[in-house]
Amino acid sequence: MRPEQIRALAYLERKGTKAPVETVLREVAGAFDLLERRLDTLSALPTSRRPNAKSWSLLEIVDHLIASHRPAVDQLRSALDGADPGPEIPAGLQSAMLSPKGWLEHVSTLRAVHRDFLAELTRGSDDAQASEIPVVMVVKTENPDGSSDAIEWIERLHWKAFAIGAKVHTLEHLAQIERTIALLS
Secondary structure, eight states: OOHHHHHHHHHHIIIIITSOHHHHHHHHHHHHHHHHHHHTTOTTSOTTOOSSTTSOOHHHHHHHHHHHHHHHHHHHHHHHTTSOOOSOOOTTOOOSSOOSOOHHHHHHHHHHHHHHHHHHHHHOOTTOOOOOEEEEEEEEEEOTTSOEEEEEEEEEEOHHHHHHHHHHHHHHHHHHHHHHHHHHO
């Protein structure tokens, strides 16, 4: 494993697996809230316009979060019930076709998905014997020449590490939103 992979897994273990469930819940709720408050300020922007050919629009970013966090709710529920949480959620997942719904409805849907995720988290306890959840991990790695690559692999995570992964995923896409806004300006 590359050092970046080792650091990512150590972070998830420290902040998730070994952390009290109350701390995990607070961290995930805080990230969801931060994202949602930022999304509430963006309705005046051209949310469906891509800043360039390689970037997602703001609407596509929210769609990705809905498309990936919605099945994560089911995975978390299954794991906490001791059942098979099913296959990993693909990286870069988006709806097959963006809904014709407007920005505010997408934000509202994401908010509802986040409420469901947090509700499942409240079911967990520090001594819960849950199934591990398969996750597609993606980390950027630095090459000796200064360039970077993304490494992708599947890892089975403790349910609290999985939840912290949702926090990290949310914050990464919040940063992507900020970069997109800067490009649109």
